[in-house]
Amino acid sequence: MSQEIALIMALPNESKGLFEAEGIEVHYSGIGKINAAFKAFEVIQKTGCTTLLNLGTAGSTHFNAHELIEVSQFVQRDMDVSPLGFEIGVTPMDHHFPGAIELESFFEHLPKGICGTGDSFETSMSKVTCNLVDMEGYALAKVCKKLGVRLISVKYISDGANETAHLDWEENLLLGARKLLDLYRMVK
Template sequence: MSNLALIMALPNESKGIFESAGIEVHYSGIGKVNAAFKAFEVIQKTGCTTLLNLGTAGSSHFNAHELVEVTQFVQRDMDVSPLGFPVGVTPMETEYPAEITLTPYFSHLAQGICGTGDSFETGLPKVPCDLVDMEGYAIAKVCKKLGVRLISVKYITDGANDTAHLDWEDNLLLGAQKLHALYNAHFV
């Protein structure tokens, strides 16, 4: 696919596999602010028309080691409910809905709703979602605002529970291998 740029949160998620294959990866760092800034920078720098977000996520819905295409992003940590707003809704935001929907790209992958928040989730999110990450919603919003297509696939590393931090680290290499194989099969 021409005009494609690849963004991931951390080098831990690629384990050097993408770079060894000569694939340029843009790393955002952790969290929504870093992700938004980097997504904007990558789009401006590369002129890409499609941004591919590959990375890891936790889920109590999908099985560990599964690849899931995100078809919608929500904010699991936006909570202004004391002022009467539903959890997940940014107050006074009229231009974009709280849910950012993506057009599916893959027909063979499971699809899910990803809840993004600036915390490592170890329980049930306040907003209904199938998997959780820390960057996706911000990347999706930047892409939506700039008219760039976003394709996002997450490797499920953990159950978003009390052992999530251990499982995440243990499963990074296998995740990088599976994400690289997907990239090679569909974008090379």
């Protein structure tokens, strides 16, 4: 069964059950790049979607808490093979994909941001140029690019990517889920 858009989020905490309460199917990847890549591949194969919509949370020292930001580019903030002469954020010997993966704009009214993905909960300055951080997006973008599927990604800024980020993230999840659900209704 083929569908145009499939929705993917990292955790049920990010939807707070609001999407399911409205009968919206959400595919949850789990935390981190490996889980995200595996789930994205599985969802695309299973649904035949032409667009994967990623909604979720991100930290930022640039954008204000509670803002919705559309990701225009994903970079890897934890890929560091610089001791061997490679640029931080670039996967060595991966000639098909540069360090940054560009996304087409979908929501003209939303501010745009560069999201640094890494398998750590960021609480300090990233080594790569980015203005928001997550733990799954780059992997989703790479799988989508490899399979010819469009990725749209919107992040709710839940925390300041600082030493209190883990407290702010948990506290702001319900408000974020409400804002993301309102945005999702615009897509459908």
